Amino acid sequence: MSAAEFSVLADGAATGPTRARYGRLGLAHGVVETPQFMPVGTQAAVKALHPADVAAAGASIILANTYHLYLRPGHGRVERLGGLHRFMAWDRPILTDSGGFQVVSLSDLRVVDEDGVTFRSHLDGSVHRFTPEHSIEVQEALGADVAVAFDQPVAPSSPLAVVADATARTHRWAERSLRAHSRADQAMFGVIQGGLDPGLRAESTRFIASLPFDGINIGGLAGDETAAEREDTLDVVVPLLAGDPRPRYLMGLGSPADLLEAVHRGVDLFDSVLPARVARNGQFWVPGGRLNIRNSRFQDDPRPVQDDCPCLACSTFSRAYLAHLFRARELLAFRLATSHNLTFTLDFMARIRAALKAGTFTADLDALRARASRMSGSEVTEQSA
């Protein structure tokens, strides 16, 4: 068996105008049903959660970050301690991001050249060098099920010349990443760039798809683009991948509404910090909206955040208690809120998969859209469904 085996088992197009599909991705540590959302555990931990909590929330694969684990505790140490799975006690699949995103997120701490990126550590200011070869070396030492090619994302709103330059470099780095990769038990995904420009996107899609990657990442989105721009971009990328037997992974997307629209346009995999981060900041996602649990009206609300939700918060605690924990800055608040938002997000993806398997996706689309939590503008205050 190769490091990644993907098969589409139900195609939404059979029942209506959609590119959504249900599939199964076999990896070294297990099978991942798609469409799927990957919670992010940057530093070998999904913030605030025990691995058992992550699994209970329904996660079948998580993401960890090469750059962060290289800096601390060091990929060599992780390798000596038995690899990432054993180190963090997570026995399901893991995907490591290449560190490419830090080229953007640490933009004032790095310099990009053709060979690679020189970073100043955000931890202690020390200087570090990341090249495609080095990223792959670190990812092989970490030992995730899936490694990702080292790329150079740029903000979607960047000037065209900047996007073109980064995209061309990403292509060269993709080839170097592949050449550097040697672990047969580890899959390898490549990353499309191209910003919001249809021509560059198409060119990047064709190029990355021409290489022997196990999966195709759509990068450089989930940034400062509008939903319409993102969807237009997907409508450029996905048709060019029609018939391609590999999973499509939109990096960085996280709100349920955004996930649904991307699935509808043919994306299989996602990751995002969003559900966990907003949870830590007191926002609970519920069908059709969200609750900002710190709002004063919840202080006397005895109801759970969401009825029939099996998460650590809703199964036991009231909105009033959660509101109290956030005000009191009790650490339990983070665990309960993160458990809830991940449970909500992963359940939402499961509903999408169920509709695809049942052949009712396009018929259910409106209902799914109504259920999707939106980041703003549609807060539900009296719901308890």
Added chain:
RNA sequence: GGGUAGGUUGAGCAGGUGGUGAGCUCCGCUGACUGUAGAUCAGCCGUCUUCGACUGUGGGGGUUCGAUUCCCUCCCUGCCCA
């Protein structure tokens, strides 16, 4: 009872020794967050007809063109002494 230090916007403070006190930190309120330098960040936080205006330095009175500042008096709090 005597002495002493104080009383500033919910709390804690800064400042101000005759020339326009709305400054800070908490608390509180609201919003943001999308391949995690994020248990973070932003705005608001006396009143109002809110790009501005008004009120406000324990209460009352006095001096003065003008008082948070000087004087008188009362109230309250901490500490020390009886």
